[in-house]
Structure formats: structure tokens, C-alpha cells
Amino acid sequence: MAPFIPQGLVNPELTLFFALVLGLGFGYVLEQAGFSSSRKLAGVFYGYDFVVLRVFFTAGITAMTGLLFFSYLGWVDMSLVYINPTFLWSAVVGGAIMGFGFIMGGFCPGTSLVGAVIGKVDAMVFVAGMFIGLFVFGHFYHTFEPLYTGSFLGSPFIYETLGLSRSLFALLMALMALFAFAITQIIEDRVNKTDPARIGKRPSYVLPAMMLAGAMLVFLFLPPEKSSGLSEPRCGEIMAAWQQGGGRVDAEKVAYDIIRGNQDVVLIDLRPQEHHLHFTLPGAVNIPPEELLSRRWRAFFRKDPRHKVFFGDGTSLAARAWTAAVRQGYEGVYYLEGGLNGLFDRLFAEKPGHAPHGSNGYMNQFSERFVREARQFFMEGGAIRAEESRPVPVRTIIEIKAPDVAGGC
Amino acid sequence: MEKQVKPYMNPYLAGFLLGMVLLASFVITGRGLGASGAAKGVLVTAVGSIAPGYAEKSAFYQDFFLPGSPVSSFLVFLALGVLIGGFFSGAMSGRLGLKVERGPRIKTPVRLWFALAGGLLFGLGAQFGRGCTSGAALSGMAVLSTGGILTMMAIFGSGYAIAYFFRKLWT
Numbered sequence: 001m002a003p004f005i006p007q008g009l010v011n012p013e014l015t016l017f018f019a020l021v022l023g024l025g026f027g028y029v030l031e032q033a034g035f036s037s038s039r040k041l042a043g044v045f046y047g048y049d050f051v052v053l054r055v056f057f058t059a060g061i062t063a064m065t066g067l068l069f070f071s072y073l074g075w076v077d078m079s080l081v082y083i084n085p086t087f088l089w090s091a092v093v094g095g096a097i098m099g100f101g102f103i104m105g106g107f108c109p110g111t112s113l114v115g116a117v118i119g120k121v122d123a124m125v126f127v128a129g130m131f132i133g134l135f136v137f138g139h140f141y142h143t144f145e146p147l148y149t150g151s152f153l154g155s156p157f158i159y160e161t162l163g164l165s166r167s168l169f170a171l172l173m174a175l176m177a178l179f180a181f182a183i184t185q186i187i188e189d190r191v192n193k194t195d196p197a198r199i200g201k202r203p204s205y206v207l208p209a210m211m212l213a214g215a216m217l218v219f220l221f222l223p224p225e226k227s228s229g230l231s232e233p234r235c236g237e238i239m240a241a242w243q244q245g246g247g248r249v250d251a252e253k254v255a256y257d258i259i260r261g262n263q264d265v266v267l268i269d270l271r272p273q274e275h276h277l278h279f280t281l282p283g284a285v286n287i288p289p290e291e292l293l294s295r296r297w298r299a300f301f302r303k304d305p306r307h308k309v310f311f312g313d314g315t316s317l318a319a320r321a322w323t324a325a326v327r328q329g330y331e332g333v334y335y336l337e338g339g340l341n342g343l344f345d346r347l348f349a350e351k352p353g354h355a356p357h358g359s360n361g362y363m364n365q366f367s368e369r370f371v372r373e374a375r376q377f378f379m380e381g382g383a384i385r386a387e388e389s390r391p392v393p394v395r396t397i398i399e400i401k402a403p404d405v406a407g408g409c
Numbered sequence: 410m411e412k413q414v415k416p417y418m419n420p421y422l423a424g425f426l427l428g429m430v431l432l433a434s435f436v437i438t439g440r441g442l443g444a445s446g447a448a449k450g451v452l453v454t455a456v457g458s459i460a461p462g463y464a465e466k467s468a469f470y471q472d473f474f475l476p477g478s479p480v481s482s483f484l485v486f487l488a489l490g491v492l493i494g495g496f497f498s499g500a501m502s503g504r505l506g507l508k509v510e511r512g513p514r515i516k517t518p519v520r521l522w523f524a525l526a527g528g529l530l531f532g533l534g535a536q537f538g539r540g541c542t543s544g545a546a547l548s549g550m551a552v553l554s555t556g557g558i559l560t561m562m563a564i565f566g567s568g569y570a571i572a573y574f575f576r577k578l579w580t
Contacts, residue, residue: 003439023490058424086556094537095563105527110444118499129528
């Protein structure tokens, strides 16, 4: 899953190599497009050459459409992609100053590097000026700081700011670019007084048309939200689910399932194996926490349709296992609140006191009666009988899986 | 020499290729392309090495005193790549050679003074904008960031607003 470097999929020592290769491509294309010439660049402001607009918009929309596709397919996790933060006035003032720099200098930083390296003296001087500008910013940093770090709005997306859907905005953007390409071609012909006979030599519109087709595809066929099973849920979503009590199962529910021999539920014992062998809940599978996300159990979590309830001695181990499993994309996972200790405290406490969740007196009566029944059930060895009396599917899983491990998978 | 100069690439093809490089950058590194960041990295390292006493006083130079600054070294290698790639392209197309490009109505010294001033302003503005035309405007547009698109609109907006007053430089 991309992006590769933030995901740790690329050896960090190769990071700089990739930087160099990306830079090679960047520099090559800039120079080939004519961005090493200040006169061509400045033409966009005077109408005699709109190459900047054509290259810039085509590049932006190509990358935008590509990123949209990749994030829909779950290939790129946009939560790991750097989104430029918005410091409102700093962005506007900075842009305005850069506009002056562009008109006066005829370059921008990237293009000046390309111009300088092929021998444009004006580009070299521009680069020198850039260093002076940076130094000035550093020297007066204290003065600039309130503007520079003020009016921070987070890292919003433009479509959120405008209240549009992402794909609709992308489509509008592509349409706008095509419109601009057509208009600027007319302006350019007028300004340069192009001979109508030579108009056939203009660049073809095949690529812009492809670009629009790509944006149309995004708009028409892709769902508004990413729908890939490959993508991980966001941390924020897990946090929110956890705060709303998602995944939490209380002792009574688990006791009920055990007593009724509920086949839709499988209990997962996270405690060390010797504890598990000494005592466990009926039908429980023992998965040590370190093996939870291993390949050995992947098919079990992904394919087995039963609800899976983690439990440990207390709550915390099971809750952590639940978080990891949800983050891994496993569905139908829960954790037993209070763990084994909580379960037995609830069933065998001297004074069967409070019901765990705020409920009225009538419900309490039910709850207490159930606890009494459950206590009796466990005391009389009902749990043991339950395990012996029926073929426990969980056992089969362990028995089938064990040779796999021995085979060294 | 002049006879061998090859024409520039179809701008839409160039834009498409540039978009692909940008997309590759997002897929591999998780961020877009940038050029002004490298200059800052070089300046911060240079000032920090030559005058550490001066650099210590400003938060602007704090990166120099942090152990390993991966972002700036990444950007510096990116800029090195830009230089090599640009040189390679210029050499292949017969565009190498010392030259000052200027509008027909101004002399070389004027052009160079304005280039210096323009570079100065761009360097300053790129700090406020948190990136230049590549890092803020182009990469910001690709990820549809409000800040990036604002900066882009401000660059071209102010450019068009003042173009008339500087027309003698270019036309």
C-alpha cells in the first residue's frame, strides 16, 4: 500500500535515491516544456505564450485524477499523504509576494534551477536572489511570525471549503482547465497575430480530452467514499467507535451465550497457554496476543462468520487486542469487559449488586435472576457438560490449524 | 549550434508527464514535489555552519540544530535531480550555453537587477506560502488542499494585477 515511504515499505536508505530519480524526471520535463526560458514563462501574463497554464493545469489535473483513482482503489492511503496546511493570510500574502517575484524575475524556484543549469544567467541571478530572500525571512522571522503562524485553519480540502463532493469538484476543475485551454489559444493567436494558415500547427487536444475523460470516469463511476477492503480504517474512526462502546460485551451477555451454547459466538482466550490449559471458558480458543495478527489466524478472522469475543484476566489486554484487530480490518470482533475476573465477580460476588449499565428496577430483577441462574449453571458444572455434550467447532479449528504450524507456514 | 535546437515538447504531453512524476512522488514519498524547500535547507545548513551564534537566535534556523533533518536533505536531493534532469534535457535538445534572456525593450543589467529582485521576493513569498509554485500551488492542487489552491490563486492573481506596470520588461 502506498505511499511507500511513510508506510515503511521502502528501505529508508533508498529515500534519497528516490528523491534524486523524481527530481530527474521533474527537471527533464520542466526543461522540455520550455520552462527554462523566462520569456516563455512570463508570456502567460502578457498573452503571447500560455505554455505555463497548459503544462501546469494538465499536470495538476493528471496527478489529481490519479490520486483520486488510487485512493478509491485503496492503493494510496490519503491519511498518510501530506496535505498542505492552510494558514489563511500567510498563504494569500505569500502568494501575492510570489506574484511580484514571478513578474519581475520571470522564473519560479523550480524553473530557475532548470534555467540556471543550462546556462541562463538571469536564472542564476534569480537563484542568488532567492537565497537573499530566504535570509531576509530568517532575519526578520520574529516580525513575520504572527502572520506566518496565524489564522491556521487546519488542512482542509478545497471541496470541503466549497461544500462540494470530491469527484464533482474534480470534474469542474477539468472542465475549467479545458475552457481555459481553448480561450487562451484564441488570445494567444490574437496577441501574436498568428497567420491563420499556420493554425494547424497548434498542439493537439488529444491529451486534454483524455484528461477530461479520466475526470468524468471518477465522477460517474466511482463511489463517493472509498470502498476497498484493502484499506485500513482510520484511527479516528476506531477511537470514535471505542468511545461509543463499540466492541464492548459485558459479562452477562457472555454468560448467556455460554449457557445457551450459542454457536454464533467464539471466545478467544488471550492469556498465556498454561493459564488457558489450566482453566478457560467453554469452547474458547487460545490465541496469544503476539500471534493475533499473524498469517496463521488471518483466514479465521476474515472467513469465520462467528462473532469473536476477546477475553483476558481483565479488560485492558482484550481491549488492546480488539483495537489491533479492528485496525487490521477484521470485522465482528468484540472484547469482554472486565475479563474473566469481572465475569466471576459478577456471577459469584457476595452481594450481587449493581447491573453494569444504567437500567431500571424492572430490568434489574431480570438481570439478577439471570445471574442466579448462571451461577447455578457454573457451580453445577454446566459449563463443563456443555463442552462435552456437543462437538465444539472451535476444537476442530485448533486441531486443523496445529499441523499447519508444524509445517512451518 | 542554433540550427540543432529542437522544438519544445507539446505542452499537454509535458503536463501529462509532469503529472505522472508528481503522482509517482505522492505514491512513493507521500508528498508532492518542491523546489524552494531545498534552497531553505541549503541556506539553513550554510548559515548554521558559518555563524552558529547567529543561527541559534532565530527559530528559522532551528532545523539545523535538530539531529538529522530528513525533509531538507530529501528536498536537496530532489533539487539535485532537477539540476541533472534539466541539464540532460538541455544538452539533448541543444539548448546549453550562457545567455541572458530579456524583453526587447530593456538592457541586460536591467534584466539582471530585476531577476535578483524577483528571486528575492520569490524566496520570501515561498516561506509565507509554505512552498512555491511546485510545492504549494501544483502539489497543493493535486491533493485539492485549500491552502495550496489559495496560494496558487494569489500568485497568478497578483501576477495579472501588476503585469501591466511591468510590461516594459517583457514585451
